[in-house]
Amino acid sequence: MKKIVAGIALGSLMAVSGSLLAADYVIDKEGQHAFINFKTGHMGFSVLHGRFNDFDGTFSWDAAKPEESKVEVTINTASVDSNHAERDKHLRSPDFLNVDKHPQATFVSTGVEVTGENTARVTGDFTFNGVTKPVVIDAQFIGEGEDPWGGYRAGFVGTTSIKLADYNVSMDLGPASAVVDLDLTIEGVRK
Template identity: 90%
Template structure:
């Protein structure tokens, strides 16, 4: 990742003829170039897949010092979409997402550890159902560059998992359903 960021830094110097700086990005929610997907076991019989359709956030990263990067995301939990209206209604209830009491979940990074040429572990505080716990996202740099509309974009993907019991989720569908895996694709537009 440091080699990639070093190449990006050199390209930025050539393009901007200025000094390196931490770039701030707005997650491209409007263009639907970012996704928060999830999956969990359904009582040991199958896998349930879904996503959150409404979220927003920002990230910044420093090409010279990627460990100084930051991420901040807010998810509107009522936007859960598992492609089944009745199930989504149940997921919004106090059995699971408890959206009436806690309409948002948030992730605020607390650190970034570079683990390879284009990989890192992003540590942060995840708040869900009124409970805040540390999580680690295994992240991968996807790419960056100019877009056709005069902007500049950077993208990452990541994975993490959470135990529902850690966040006071009251519904227990057995061991196969105890953990939710999150699959994240984040594309941002430089501000």
């Protein structure tokens, strides 16, 4: 009887300690619970909004040690969607995204600095149009827990900005269009 009780106690301890370790997540693009949106000035007259419809990625997350988190995302740049077919065709051209030569953009984290109770700065290498540069994403942890389908999820939002000239984008629409702001909503399902 003591062996059975000890076995149950050990099993329970292992289950609890396992939940305290970092877990790996797959970004939920299938359920459309993740978004990569962008906005930029349009020649000083308005603001252009769009998104990338096809991307995937993974992240590792441990609420007890957020500084040890890791993120990897791949964006299929031809999936750009600004709600205007002719503009999207131009955005895919060598003037902007250059999708024939560079069909993917990637982000690979290199570090996480905790800045508050649920906030952090995620540093990483962003590769776009054949150029890799460091970027910093201001991130916020939204929450984690069991979902109605028997899975376990964690979610974050983040923002960053990139200068198009840093990535050899040849089209110059003036100072209002020189920077692109990225708004990220990432929800992952634990593997």
